[in-house]
Amino acid sequence: MARITWIGLMALILIACGLAVAANQADPVGTWKCEYNIGDQKRTSTLTIKKDGDTLTGTMSWPDQKEAPLKDVKSKDGELTFSAERVLGDNKFHIEYKFTVSGDALKGKGTLDVGGEKRDFDIEGKREK
Numbered sequence: 001m002a003r004i005t006w007i008g009l010m011a012l013i014l015i016a017c018g019l020a021v022a023a024n025q026a027d028p029v030g031t032w033k034c035e036y037n038i039g040d041q042k043r044t045s046t047l048t049i050k051k052d053g054d055t056l057t058g059t060m061s062w063p064d065q066k067e068a069p070l071k072d073v074k075s076k077d078g079e080l081t082f083s084a085e086r087v088l089g090d091n092k093f094h095i096e097y098k099f100t101v102s103g104d105a106l107k108g109k110g111t112l113d114v115g116g117e118k119r120d121f122d123i124e125g126k127r128e129k
Contacts, residue, residue, distance in 0.1 A: 026078035026101045028056070034125035036110065047125060049073065049080070060084045080106065097123070104129070 032047040049058040049070075056073040065087055073082040080099040085092050099108035104127040112119045 026075070028075045028080045028099075028101050028106070031128045032106060032125035033128060034106075034123055036121050036123035038121055058082065062086070064088075075101070078102065080108075086112075099123075099125070103127075 028049045029051050030049060032049070034045045034047055036043050036045075044063065046061045047058065048060075048067075049056060051057075056075055058070040058073055059067040060070060061067050068084045068086070070082040070084050074080070078101055080101050081097065083094060083096045086095055087093075094113045096111045096113075097108065098111075099106040106125045106127075108123055109120050110123050112121065
């Protein structure tokens with residue numbers, strides 16, 4: 001009986017460690033250097049995600065626009081979602097982002113609303129260390 005209890009205890013410890021590692025692998029907090037293409041032009045941005053208690057916040061910066069605040073930042077089961085306003089000259093564009101976070105990499109899509117027409121683009125990022 002003591003052997004079964006010991007095996008059960010070890011199994012619970014291994015499960016708990018596995019869950020902790022999985023949660024850490026999907027942690028979006030940090031600064032991410034992102035790259036994507038719009039048309040045939042390569043673009044970059046910097047995504048910063050912070051945690052304040054249970055709330056995620058953040059900003060996104062581009063070479064010509066600094067620290068646009070993120071809206072509706074959520075992270076669940078390795079998926080990070082939020083939106084941001086991109087300003088180009090006198091034009092504002094609403095962009096919805098959806099990423100999968102895996103360790104120090106994220107991969108996903110941005111959906112740009114241009115005059116009521118949705119356009120998707122692939123985006124990838126690496127966590128700065």
